Amino acid sequence: MRRLLTYICVCIALLYGVRALVYVGIRSNSSGEFDKLNTAFSTKHETDILIVGSSRAECQLYPPILEKSLRLRVYNIGMTGATLPLVKSCYEAFRENSPAPKKVILLADIHSLGDRPDSIYHYPRYFPYLSNAKLYKGLNELDPRFTGFKWNAAYSLAHLSDKYRNAAVRGFTGKKSKYDYLYANGYSPCEAVMDDSTFFSLRPHAYPNRLPEHFTQALQELAELCRKDGAQLIVFLAPVHHSYTKQLPGYEARISELQALCDQLQVKCVDPVNYNTMQDRNLYADPAHYNWKGALMYSLHATKYLGTLTQ
Amino acid sequence: MRFNSMEFVYFLPAVLVLYQILPAAWRRILLLLASYFFYSCHTPWYGLLLLATTLIDWYCALRIDQSREANSKRVWLLVSIATNIGVLCAFKYAALLYNTFGILSSGVSGTTWNVWEGLIIPTGLSFYTFQSLGYTIDVYRGMRAERDIIQFGLFVSFFPQLVAGPIERYKTLGTQLQHWPRITTENIVAGMQPFLWGFFKKLVVADRLAEFVNPVFATPANFSAGTLFVVAFMFMIQVYCDFSGYTDIATGVAKWLGKDLVVNWRRPFFSKSLHEFWQRNHISMTSWFRDYLYIPLGGNRGGRLKHFRAIFLTFLISGLWHGAGWNFAIWGALHGFVFIIEIVLRDKIKLPFLGSIYLLTFHALSLIAFRSSDFSGLTEYYSQLFTGSWNWSELYSELRTLNDLFPLLLTLLGVLLFVVYEYCEERQLLQRIITHPTAALTLQIFISVLIFVLGNFNTTEFIYFHF
Numbered sequence: 082m083r084r085l086l087t088y089i090c091v092c093i094a095l096l097y098g099v100r101a102l103v104y105v106g107i108r109s110n111s112s113g114e115f116d117k118l119n120t121a122f123s124t125k126h127e128t129d130i131l132i133v134g135s136s137r138a139e140c141q142l143y144p145p146i147l148e149k150s151l152r153l154r155v156y157n158i159g160m161t162g163a164t165l166p167l168v169k170s171c172y173e174a175f176r177e178n179s180p181a182p183k184k185v186i187l188l189a190d191i192h193s194l195g196d197r198p199d200s201i202y203h204y205p206r207y208f209p210y211l212s213n214a215k216l217y218k219g220l221n222e223l224d225p226r227f228t229g230f231k232w233n234a235a236y237s238l239a240h241l242s243d244k245y246r247n248a249a250v251r252g253f254t255g256k257k258s259k260y261d262y263l264y265a266n267g268y269s270p271c272e273a274v275m276d277d278s279t280f281f282s283l284r285p286h287a288y289p290n291r292l293p294e295h296f297t298q299a300l301q302e303l304a305e306l307c308r309k310d311g312a313q314l315i316v317f318l319a320p321v322h323h324s325y326t327k328q329l330p331g332y333e334a335r336i337s338e339l340q341a342l343c344d345q346l347q348v349k350c351v352d353p354v355n356y357n358t359m360q361d362r363n364l365y366a367d368p369a370h371y372n373w374k375g376a377l378m379y380s381l382h383a384t385k386y387l388g389t390l391t392q
Numbered sequence: 393m394r395f396n397s398m399e400f401v402y403f404l405p406a407v408l409v410l411y412q413i414l415p416a417a418w419r420r421i422l423l424l425l426a427s428y429f430f431y432s433c434h435t436p437w438y439g440l441l442l443l444a445t446t447l448i449d450w451y452c453a454l455r456i457d458q459s460r461e462a463n464s465k466r467v468w469l470l471v472s473i474a475t476n477i478g479v480l481c482a483f484k485y486a487a488l489l490y491n492t493f494g495i496l497s498s499g500v501s502g503t504t505w506n507v508w509e510g511l512i513i514p515t516g517l518s519f520y521t522f523q524s525l526g527y528t529i530d531v532y533r534g535m536r537a538e539r540d541i542i543q544f545g546l547f548v549s550f551f552p553q554l555v556a557g558p559i560e561r562y563k564t565l566g567t568q569l570q571h572w573p574r575i576t577t578e579n580i581v582a583g584m585q586p587f588l589w590g591f592f593k594k595l596v597v598a599d600r601l602a603e604f605v606n607p608v609f610a611t612p613a614n615f616s617a618g619t620l621f622v623v624a625f626m627f628m629i630q631v632y633c634d635f636s637g638y639t640d641i642a643t644g645v646a647k648w649l650g651k652d653l654v655v656n657w658r659r660p661f662f663s664k665s666l667h668e669f670w671q672r673n674h675i676s677m678t679s680w681f682r683d684y685l686y687i688p689l690g691g692n693r694g695g696r697l698k699h700f701r702a703i704f705l706t707f708l709i710s711g712l713w714h715g716a717g718w719n720f721a722i723w724g725a726l727h728g729f730v731f732i733i734e735i736v737l738r739d740k741i742k743l744p745f746l747g748s749i750y751l752l753t754f755h756a757l758s759l760i761a762f763r764s765s766d767f768s769g770l771t772e773y774y775s776q777l778f779t780g781s782w783n784w785s786e787l788y789s790e791l792r793t794l795n796d797l798f799p800l801l802l803t804l805l806g807v808l809l810f811v812v813y814e815y816c817e818e819r820q821l822l823q824r825i826i827t828h829p830t831a832a833l834t835l836q837i838f839i840s841v842l843i844f845v846l847g848n849f850n851t852t853e854f855i856y857f858h859f
Contacts, residue, residue: 082577084577084581084829084833085577085580085581087833088584088833088836088837088840091833091837092837092840092841095837095840095841096840096841096844099841099844099845234844235844238844238845239844239847239849240849242848242850243796243798243799243802243848246798246802246845247796247798250798
């Protein structure tokens with residue numbers, strides 16, 4: 082029995098030790114996606130404009146362009162696959178360590194309205210930051226497994242794929258990944274390569290016939306948080322290609338509903354490029370994301386619009 | 393339920409705790425219920441099929457035992473054989489026969505034939521039907537039939553080895569199922585080593601190799617011959633680690649319950665001939681085919697030609713046992729053919745130092761037939777392997793197109809650790825470590841941590857679940 086207890090205790094201790102080591106490595110990684118996660122959840126970062134949202138925020142707004150033209154500090158904490166409740170939690174988690182920005186730009190993810198709010202895309206990326214109380218609370222509300230991920234070393238290690246082990250090793254060695262070079266202030270390009278036949282035949286998720294409750298509630302809460310912080314929340318409509326939107330029954334109606342909700346919350350809701358323009362196939366990596374060229378054009382339009390606000 | 397699933401993480405401790413607190417008389421009922429739950433929690437009708445074949449075999453064996461006339465015994469044996477083979481044919485081989493007939497007849501008539509996908513094969517069907525069938529044959533040969541239906545039901549459905557073996561005999565497992573002692577620390581410690589090493593083989597070696605093997609077998613034409621050659625070896629290690637890993641986990645769990653499963657693997661990669669290989673590889677299946685097929689076919693009696701016919705048919709049928717596809721038959725036939733050649737050349741050629749190289753190369757290349765999805769996949773792989781370019785410099789770049797460098801390095805590390813462990817086991821070095829309490833504990837802790845550090849937990853099924 083003593084031997085069994087020794088085995089269990091030493092194993093548990095070693096697993097916690099290994100996990101702590103992996104997390105330290107990841108938090109030491111100052112490049113690419115992990116630099117963004119560190120900035121968002123574990124370090125103090127002062128910024129004037131904070132971009133929040135899902136992958137459309139992450140890969141469609143390029144902060145250096147905005148910084149150069151507006152002469153303001155801009156950072157993008159858009160998270161791939163994030164639904165609006167998670168976006169709100171990410172903003173709260175950012176605020177745990179960092180002062181409030183002057184403006185918060187939300188790329189309203191009208192495309193992902195059909196996503197289940199309790200599914201967290203690439204959830205292991207948040208594991209090293211669960212000591213951030215706001216992030217942990219927000220994630221746990223969406224997915225109760227996060228209690229296990231925080232407290233059970235074996236459970237969380239089993240979910241950490243090679244990507245995170247590799248990030249930890251790179252964190253200790255200071256070596257960049259080949260995927261890290263295009264990151265800039267949290268921006269990450271969408272590198273999907275898609276042939277035309279796939280592009281034009283891709284089907285979007287099922288679409289709700291009204292703005293979902295979780296979306297409305299999260300937007301209200303985010304607006305309230307920004308108000309308390311003295312930050313101006315601006316909702317940008319995130320463009321997607323027509324080949325996609327034409328398959329979404331009620332897309333226009335959902336946009337109108339969103340605009341009405343923003344009016345009600347006294348939040349600016351703008352379409353900096355007019356979503357009927359910039360429909361050139363060559364600007365898109367896939368129907369739901371601009372490529373590098375499209376992101377630069379969209380960022381220029383956004384800069385122009387923000388310039389008019391700051392004048 | 394898979395061993396590498398979250399359900400099993402809850403299921404196993406619950407069963408062990410209940411087993412320990414229940415009175416001895418209730419433990420076998422608990423294990424019977426647990427085994428049926430384990431088997432049918434995702435697809436309840438699987439449990440009904442298992443129950444039906446169990447009841448039929450139990451009843452047939454009883455009638456064989458009670459009958460005094462040879463004819464009557466034979467009739468009940470035939471009922472049992474027909475039931476088990478009938479179930480196997482209906483679920484596993486009907487589509488193969490139907491499609492083969494269809495393709496042949498459409499070739500003659502020139503019409504098109506719609507391929508039938510067949511019924512869904514219940515997990516582990518081949519294992520438990522063979523185990524049950526072996527029991528009725530043993531009773532026919534004079535063994536006493538089990539009167540207690542619960543006892544027999546548990547023999548067929550004992551959850552650690554139900555879905556992927558080893559294929560047990562009633563003489564070995566059945567008799568152990570009469571006693572249900574409490575779980576002891578000694579048994580826990582003894583079962584821990586195979587349990588952990590089984591998970592290591594599955595999660596660190598087999599599932600990591602699968603990430604390279606699967607895409608190459610999906611599109612072999614996209615890869616150079618050198619890559620196909622190396623990936624064939626990778627699959628050889630993958631399938632061994634996957635299957636023997638399952639057996640090791642089953643052995644460990646059974647040990648905790650105080651039961652010893654038969655040794656199913658004795659490091660077959662150290663064999664120097666195909667003959668030796670089949671004495672070390674999937675031993676429970678090999679001995680089943682030997683006792684219930686090869687010997688009834690005549691074995692080595694009645695002249696060389698009859699002997700070779702018995703060998704060839706046994707391998708051919710064992711190939712088809714693995715899967716309902718002509719590629720499996722080809723795999724079995726290849727082994728049968730080379731096995732016969734070895735017998736013919738046994739006294740003429742002696743190259744012991746080349747034995748391992750020959751055996752591993754032949755086994756890896758023959759497994760291409762085993763792994764290919766169908767006959768056309770097999771021909772595509774072989775033709776690319778034997779006619780494609782052998783530019784070894786392409787190997788690294790092609791492997792890198794499948795995955796990043798870091799996972800590739802971790803995979804190689806997993807394989808290296810596996811080879812070192814197997815070598816130590818083969819040279820009896822591991823026995824010295826395992827018998828020393830502190831060294832054994834250190835080794836078990838080391839393996840446990842490695843599983844979580846190097847393991848690939850994107851849960852995939854065990855390959856042999858499909859057989």
